[in-house]
Amino acid sequence: MEFFGHARAWRAVAFACGLAWFGPVSGLKAETIAAAAAGIANPAEPFGLPATALAAGNLHDKWSGLTRRVDDDMVQLALCDGNREACVSPAALRLLAIVDAARLREGRARLGEINRAINLAIRAVSDEAQYRETDVWASPLATFSRGAGDCEDYAIAKLAALRLAGIAADDLRILIMRDAVSGEDHAVAAARLDGRWLTLDNRRMAMVEDADIRNYRPTYVMDQGSIRRYAPAPLLSGIAAPAAEPAALPAPSSLAAKIAAAPAD
Template sequence: MGIFGHSQTWRVIVLAWGMVWFGPAAQLTAGTLISPGALDLIRKSAEPFGLFASKLSGGALREKWLGVERKLDDERVQLALCDGDRARCVSPAALQFLAIVDNARTREGRARLGEINRAINLAIRPMSDMAQYGQSDVWSSPLVTFATGAGDCEDYAIAKFAALRMAGVSADDLRIVVLRDTIRGEDHAVAMARLDDRWLTLDNRRMAMVEDADVRNYRPLFVIDDRGVMRYEDMPPPASVSRQESAPAMAVNFAAPTGLTPPSN
């Protein structure tokens, strides 16, 4: 018993040291100590509002965004040509858009984002799709919006998204987010830009840029970037934390939406 007891004791000690020093190499991953579900709750998403999102492989919203992306590609060529020879540019909309980008390029950080938010808010008149096109939920490319001088929330958001990219903001730091206005009972789109690991909203309803953590009375539904469209997922809080304590300022305990109502201006 003495020899066996000592042997067992040493095996326990060696195993304990092995877990400390060689845990990763011996496949002693965090998953063996923390369940995958708990890891999901501990880890924070890099998307706006800190929520996880899953990519959509189909649906009307994805097709709508793909159509916008094709138009953006065409307009980038037109803007590049006008930028190279502005004296011969025949598009007043392109020249107006480039002037906003020029002013933004002279600024840095938050001032650059604020310049584009302010300038595009002032350049476009709020007008519903029904009043402008006779149909709902029309997503226009920036030069179309600037040519008409009017648009609704997603038109502002798309124009800001494109202008920020041209002004030098990384694609990784740009999003368009579709939110549910819980007060008005309608959907609303905003551009969002990440600065110093914080997401700021560029909203046509206000000149001031609000950090995502300070947004009130909105429920995030979809997030869009160069990689496509993603739908936000509902992440429950840990059992030890109440829903009221853990929920961000906006409501996040939403059911997956079946469709979008026309966004407001």
């Protein structure tokens, strides 16, 4: 199964421009579970923890379906990026305005611009309130059309903006973590800069390095071609977020359903 679904002629625009969301990767086979080396941390990944890829199940299927929708969005964004006057999508223009501001910056400032701008552009709303469903993963343009979403919608939109701003696909992830205080699951985007992973969180404006995250247990990491389950890990405990940061946005609980539905290895 190709990661971006069936090939279409009009999708070639995105691939030719290097704008496919995560870039082309080899497909996953349903009967195959690729495992990280047992007990060996991988410093190239967030948290440096071993993880095992999921080859099937609810979470895997959601991710595969989402990437196809995001691929379509990236085509529309690429076309609008090349001709703003002909763009018929207000949502695309709003997202591209954030990308434009980020392109004027470099390094950490570029990532921070996208994190702050998307946090401010999207209103935090649970899937139950918005869709009357327990768990919906929206594409970036769907989220910007509604102007609202929950934590994974923020993370998905941030990854699309980061790709458009020139961040390499290999340097992007989505992380799912369990909040040890509230017991809720929370999704954030992550970007690698100078060998270090920074998290872009809808709950805070400041970016936090993975090594400095506290009171969470990482459970899943999603990248260009797979969803991987982290091995059980100790609680990331220590200091809390600085008091000077903006008030935290509400953390929707919609991720709990898909975590519970994911198959055991």
